[in-house]
Amino acid sequence: MNAIQTGEKRRMKHELNGKKFLLQGNEAMAEGAIAAGCRFFAGYPITPASEISERMSYRLPQVDGTFIQMEDEISSLGAVIGASLAGVKSMTATSGPGFSLMQENLGYACMTETPCVVVNVMRGGPSTGLPTSPAQGDVLQARWGTHGDHPVIVLSVSSVSECFSITVTAFNLSEKYRVPVVVLSDEVVAHSRETFTIPTADSIEVADRIVPNVPPEWYKPYEDNSRGVPPMAPMGDGYRHHVTGLAHDARGFPTERPDEIEAFSNRQFRKITNGFFEIQITKKLTVEDAEIVVIAYGSVARSARRAVAMARSQGIKAGLIQLVTLFPFPKNTVVNLMRQCKAVIVPEMNMGQISREVKRVNTGLTEVYKYNRIDGKLITPMEIFEEIQKI
Amino acid sequence: MISGMTELRHKYLRHHKKFPHVWCPGCGNGIVLGAFIRAIERLNLKKDDIVFASGIGCSGRMPTYVDFNTLHTTHGRALTFATGIKLAKPSLNVIVVMGDGDATAIGGNHFIHAARRNLDLTAVIINNQIYGMTGGQASPTTPYGAQSTTSPFSNIEHAFSIAELAVAAGASFVARGTVYHAAQLDKLIEKGIRKKGFSVIEVMSNCHVQFGRRNEMGDPVTMLKWFKDHAVSKDDGSSLPPDSLHDKFTVGILADEDKPNYIEAYKEIREKSQRN
Structure with missing residues (x-):
C-alpha cells in the first residue's frame, strides 16, 4: 500500500x-478497477x-500502479495472484479462449483464498469462435471451469455504468471473502459507448482485505473464525507463512488428514453462504x-428492459429480474417472484445455461420458458416482447 | 558445541513443522537446499525479505521446509507468480526453484519470457533429467537414447541445454553447477541473487531412483562422481580439444551482463505517464 501513498500529489492530477x-x-471497467484500488494488472x-x-x-502507471503484458493468459493470472499475495489488489481481463487457459490458476486462487478479479468479455465459442460477436456461452464455465469442488463468485454487467460499479463490487467481494471474482461482460457491453460520470472518490465504497492483528508468531493464515474468512497477511510484512495449492492445514502446510481437509473445504463454502x-x-x-x-x-x-416496457405499454403485466450475480445463484429472489407469476422467460445468448438454474430452483411454482440465440447476434427487445406476448 | 551447519539448519529450516521431507535418501535436492541456505546466510538477507517460490514436482516441495515467505504454485507457473510478487513489492528478493520438466516443458514459455523480460528474479533449476515425483517419465532434458517409463525402448527426443537456452533467451546471469560441486554451487546461487536482473542457475542433480536406476548409473555416490568426471569448467572448456568434450557439460558462469532491468525501466514509465 505504500506505493499508493507516495507520489500523492502527482497522482492527484x-x-x-x-x-x-x-x-x-x-474502459469503464478499467476505471472501476482503479477506483476500487486495483494497482496491478497483467494481461494478454x-x-x-x-x-x-x-x-x-x-x-496504472499514472496512479503508481503496475501494468504488465504477459506471454499468455496462464501467466497473466499467475502474476495477478502473485501481486495479490504481496498485498496489491489485482485484476486480469480476457475473453473465452484466454479464460479457458486461466482455469488452472483460477483454482489456485480458490485453494489459496487469494483475492483477484478476472474479467471475461464473452464472445462466440467454442474455440476461436466469433471473436467480434457477443455470446453468453461461458456462464457455467465461470462457475465450474476449474477442476475440483470450489466456491467462486460470478457477476455480470449490462451497461457502461455497471462496468464501472460492478467492477468495484467485484473487488470488494473478492477482498472481503478472499475468493476470485469473475466478472462476465460480453462484446456488446464491452464496445458500447455511453456517457458516464466517474463518481467522486468519497461516493465509492471500497473494501480492503482484513490483515492480521496478532503478532506474527501467532498468525495462522487459514485459521477459521466466525466469518470463515481468515485475515490475510501480505508477503514481506513479517508474517512468514506457506502458501500452497495442495490441501493444507490452518498453518498453510500440506495435509492429508481428513479432518483438516473437511474443515477447510466446508469453510470455503460456508464463507460464501454467510455472505449471500x-x-x-x-x-x-x-x-x-x-x-x-x-x-x-x-x-x-x-433488451429485456425495453421489452418489459413495451409489454407494460400494451397492458401486459411484465417485469424483469436482472441478475447481476449469477453465482452463487440468487435463488431466494427468483423463487419469491416465481410464487407470484404465471410464467418466467429466460432469454440468453447460449442454449440455456442460466435457465437450467432457474428450472432447478422452480419446484412447480411457475412455468419456465427459455429463449436462446447462438448465432452471434444480440437478442433484440422485439424478440423478447414477442415471447412475452406468446404467453 | 553444535556445528556451523546445524546452526544454519536451525536458523532457516522449519524444523518443527513438516519434517521428515518427501525426498528419497541420497537425493540431490538436499544439497541444493543446503547451498541455497548458505548463499542466503552469506548475503545476510532478512528472512522477511525473501520470497521462495516453486512449481510442482520434487523441487516444488523445497519451499515448505524453509522459514521464508514461501509459495508452492502450479506446475510450470512459478515464475509467473514470482513476476507478480516482484512487481508488487520490488523490495523483496524473489527466488524460484524449479525442476527440468517444470521449468522447460510445461513452464518453458514462462521461462524464456522471464529471461527476455529481465525482471530481477533468481531461478534455480534442478536438472535431474527426469520427472522424478511422477515416477520416472522422460523430460525435456532426458538424454537421447535414455530409458524412462515413457520411453521404455529408448528416448528419441533431443535434450534441451537449459543454461544455454537461458543465455539465448537473454537472461542477465546464467550459471551451471552440479550437486557434486557443492561449494561452487553456494557461490553461483549467491551471485545469482546478487545480480540485478533475471538470473538462472542450472544445477545438474542426481535422481538415482528414477533416472539412474533405469540407466545403470549406479548409486548416488557413483552418480555424483559422474558429475565430477563430466563437468568441464567454463574457463577450461575452450582450451580442450572438441573431441574430448562430446559427452561433457560446462559448469561455471555462462553469462553475466548488465542490462536495463524491468523494475528500473518501469519507474521511468511511471514518471513519463505522470508528466502531463
Whole structure:
C-alpha cells in the first residue's frame, strides 16, 4: 500500500473522479478497477477485451500502479495472484479462449483464498469462435471451469455504468471473502459507448482485505473464525507463512488428514453462504404485480428492459429480474417472484445455461420458458416482447 | 558445541513443522537446499525479505521446509507468480526453484519470457533429467537414447541445454553447477541473487531412483562422481580439444551482463505517464 501513498500529489492530477466521459464498457471497467484500488494488472491481448489492457497500461502507471503484458493468459493470472499475495489488489481481463487457459490458476486462487478479479468479455465459442460477436456461452464455465469442488463468485454487467460499479463490487467481494471474482461482460457491453460520470472518490465504497492483528508468531493464515474468512497477511510484512495449492492445514502446510481437509473445504463454502445477503445482487423492474417475469443478464438484460416496457405499454403485466450475480445463484429472489407469476422467460445468448438454474430452483411454482440465440447476434427487445406476448 | 551447519539448519529450516521431507535418501535436492541456505546466510538477507517460490514436482516441495515467505504454485507457473510478487513489492528478493520438466516443458514459455523480460528474479533449476515425483517419465532434458517409463525402448527426443537456452533467451546471469560441486554451487546461487536482473542457475542433480536406476548409473555416490568426471569448467572448456568434450557439460558462469532491468525501466514509465 505504500506505493499508493507516495507520489500523492502527482497522482492527484490524474484522478478522473467527478468528470464526465464518453466511455466504452471496457474502459469503464478499467476505471472501476482503479477506483476500487486495483494497482496491478497483467494481461494478454484478445478481442474483445484488449481495451481493458490498453487502458490499464496507460492509467496504472499514472496512479503508481503496475501494468504488465504477459506471454499468455496462464501467466497473466499467475502474476495477478502473485501481486495479490504481496498485498496489491489485482485484476486480469480476457475473453473465452484466454479464460479457458486461466482455469488452472483460477483454482489456485480458490485453494489459496487469494483475492483477484478476472474479467471475461464473452464472445462466440467454442474455440476461436466469433471473436467480434457477443455470446453468453461461458456462464457455467465461470462457475465450474476449474477442476475440483470450489466456491467462486460470478457477476455480470449490462451497461457502461455497471462496468464501472460492478467492477468495484467485484473487488470488494473478492477482498472481503478472499475468493476470485469473475466478472462476465460480453462484446456488446464491452464496445458500447455511453456517457458516464466517474463518481467522486468519497461516493465509492471500497473494501480492503482484513490483515492480521496478532503478532506474527501467532498468525495462522487459514485459521477459521466466525466469518470463515481468515485475515490475510501480505508477503514481506513479517508474517512468514506457506502458501500452497495442495490441501493444507490452518498453518498453510500440506495435509492429508481428513479432518483438516473437511474443515477447510466446508469453510470455503460456508464463507460464501454467510455472505449471500450482500453477494447475491439482482435488479428488479416492475415486478410487484408482474405475471410474466423475464430473467436476464448481460447485454440481453438491456433488451429485456425495453421489452418489459413495451409489454407494460400494451397492458401486459411484465417485469424483469436482472441478475447481476449469477453465482452463487440468487435463488431466494427468483423463487419469491416465481410464487407470484404465471410464467418466467429466460432469454440468453447460449442454449440455456442460466435457465437450467432457474428450472432447478422452480419446484412447480411457475412455468419456465427459455429463449436462446447462438448465432452471434444480440437478442433484440422485439424478440423478447414477442415471447412475452406468446404467453 | 553444535556445528556451523546445524546452526544454519536451525536458523532457516522449519524444523518443527513438516519434517521428515518427501525426498528419497541420497537425493540431490538436499544439497541444493543446503547451498541455497548458505548463499542466503552469506548475503545476510532478512528472512522477511525473501520470497521462495516453486512449481510442482520434487523441487516444488523445497519451499515448505524453509522459514521464508514461501509459495508452492502450479506446475510450470512459478515464475509467473514470482513476476507478480516482484512487481508488487520490488523490495523483496524473489527466488524460484524449479525442476527440468517444470521449468522447460510445461513452464518453458514462462521461462524464456522471464529471461527476455529481465525482471530481477533468481531461478534455480534442478536438472535431474527426469520427472522424478511422477515416477520416472522422460523430460525435456532426458538424454537421447535414455530409458524412462515413457520411453521404455529408448528416448528419441533431443535434450534441451537449459543454461544455454537461458543465455539465448537473454537472461542477465546464467550459471551451471552440479550437486557434486557443492561449494561452487553456494557461490553461483549467491551471485545469482546478487545480480540485478533475471538470473538462472542450472544445477545438474542426481535422481538415482528414477533416472539412474533405469540407466545403470549406479548409486548416488557413483552418480555424483559422474558429475565430477563430466563437468568441464567454463574457463577450461575452450582450451580442450572438441573431441574430448562430446559427452561433457560446462559448469561455471555462462553469462553475466548488465542490462536495463524491468523494475528500473518501469519507474521511468511511471514518471513519463505522470508528466502531463
